[in-house]
Amino acid sequence: xxxxxxxxxxxxxxxxxxxxxxxxxxxxxxxxxxxxxxxxxxxxxxxxxxxxxxxxxx
Numbered sequence: 001x002x003x004x005x006x007x008x009x010x011x012x013x014x015x016x017x018x019x020x021x022x023x024x025x026x027x028x029x030x031x032x033x034x035x036x037x038x039x040x041x042x043x044x045x046x047x048x049x050x051x052x053x054x055x056x057x058x
Contacts, residue, residue, distance in 0.1 A: 001021075001022045001023070001024050002021055002022070002023060002024070002027075003023065003024060003027035003030075004023055004027050004028070004030070004031040009021050025058075028058065032051065032054055033051075036050060036051070
């Protein structure tokens with residue numbers, strides 16, 4: 001289990017070939033929140049609806 005860091009994920013996958021890397025819930029939500037507040041993603045005004053749907057998928 002890791003946070004959303006591409007370098008860390010890559011290091012885990014290289015060290016443990018064939019493993020499954022999972023993002024912890026806190027860091028997954030944090031990454032979603034950071035993505036949703038960016039204006040270019042155009043979802044900041046729909047944040048709660050988008051967050052609800054993302055949680056259902058997870």
